[in-house]
Amino acid sequence: MSDEILNKLRYRSESDDLDFKQAQYHFIGGNDTTKSEVLKDILAMANAWREGTGYIVLGFKDQRPHPAEVTGITEQIDDAQLQQFVNSKVKPKLTFRYEEHLYEGKTVGLISVPKQKRPFYIGNAYGKLKSNVVYVRRGSSTDEAEPTEVIAMASDDASHVEIKVDLLVQTPDNADLPDMFAHDYLHLTELFPDYEKPRTRSSSFDIGISSIMHDNRSFLREMGEYIRISRALILVQFVLRNHSQTQLTNVKLEIMVDPLDSQEVEMQEGDKLPKKPRSQWSPLHQEFQSTLLQRESMLQVDDSGIMPLCSVRFGALLPGEQGRSTDSLALIPRGPGKVRLRFRILAAELTAPIESERVLETAGEILSVDFDGFQKFMKAQTRPELAS
Structure with a gap:
């Protein structure tokens, strides 16, 4: 993560590939309900209709149409723990990265989710999440995908990706x-x-x-x-x-x-x-x-x-x-x-x-x-x- 990436993201509005979170997820010491929040957001971003990498930015408050305000986070999450947690529940295996960075004197977090073959879902219900349901990010909100949309995800990813x-x-x-x-x-x-x-x-x-x-x-x-x-x-x-x-x-x-x-x-x-x-x-x-x-x-x-x-x-x-x-x-x-x-x-x-x-x-x-x-x-x- 670099200041350059954060500088670009904070001047954008929330969208299919960008989600601002004012505070850190209650992951460490949290229960199934609170931990399912981060799982839901990562799933929705992975299934979003986008062309490039999707970002969940932690420690920023959306101030559209103005640049996002840097609020910072106080709790830290270990990337290895988050990786193990997410991929123990998600099907198929999902690739993402979590990083923390000092920005304008405050600690912020960034979850990067590259574009990859969809759809992603969890096999067993967990917290607020249902089993075998595909969650997808639309604009600044998260919805459950319809069966026809799930089929469209798979066919779209197979036919429109240019490999270089x-x-x-x-x-x-x-x-x-x-x-x-x-x-x-x-x-x-x-x-x-x-x-x-x-x-x-x-x-x-x-x-x-x-x-x-x-x-x-x-x-x-x-x-x-x-x-x-x-x-x-x-x-x-x-x-x-x-x-x-x-x-x-x-x-x-x-x-x-x-x-x-x-x-x-x-x-x-x-x-x-x-x-x-x-x-x-x-x-x-x-x-x-x-x-x-x-x-x-x-x-x-x-x-x-x-x-x-x-x-x-x-x-x-x-x-x-x-x-x-x-x-x-x-x-x-x-x-x-x-x-x-x-x-x-x-x-x-x-x-x-x-x-x-x-x-x-x-x-x-x-x-x-x-x-x-x-x-x-x-x-x-x-x-x-x-x-x-």
Whole structure:
């Protein structure tokens, strides 16, 4: 909330999308009757016939035709409590936001209700509200909608909403993803040998450490795979911006990769890429690593089909809101060439997916190396990854 929004609202008269309240709702410590007042007003605003966001402004007295008088509120309401209360009773789930702000030296409140699919109602009677009745705001008052109006709400929302969504394809540091990449493409031609750390005469302290540290016999093989991936890796993140006048729900982005020059392209979830391997390991380190993996990502790659499919779930996006993928998609070309990324944006409010595509080009040399060749390559890069 900003002074700019409140400045604009106070100079307007009450209407289908604006309601002034001189005092705070009696929500904290209130009974079913008093708490049903805020529920009724939010329901009515959500069902109102309007084009943009609806506002319930608390701590303002309507003084039409003059600007609303700032009276302020003395009781505070927690947004999380109000959200839980409203959505425990309303069907379907209703999106709104409650904020408090210091304005002209007084605390005021603002309930913002974005335009979204209607109708909304409560399944069970509560306080002054009836069950399965659609309340709607008309001008400066609240009425019960007629059955024909309820039907009109659903059909109007389905046919008159223009959906505008922007997709930004970026690097993990929020820069625009370039169209051209120059990489090395390592092809490992043999299975690397087991690793064993050279043994030296040990002190009693070293013996104690060695009792909990173990050689990672797969270290050289893991290092080869780690370098192969890191030298060819392209990390991609996605941002969706909702420029519509309505909320979008169940928003999902799908990404497919088409190699255009017959080269293979691996697709992985960025947080599942192999980490830089250790030449030694301990049970304590493995236990710590396993706890880090217990997190559900909004980005997932499904490789069970003919072609791998990446899905990014953004949930709900309010008008003007943007969602960002918290994890990266990892693309690992096996060689140079052109790669086409195909995108599909899906949402409950869309009658058909929004489709687009982007072509990337990867340049560089394919290097087929055995273990000796890999060691020479690493020395040439002056990188210390093989140091034990």
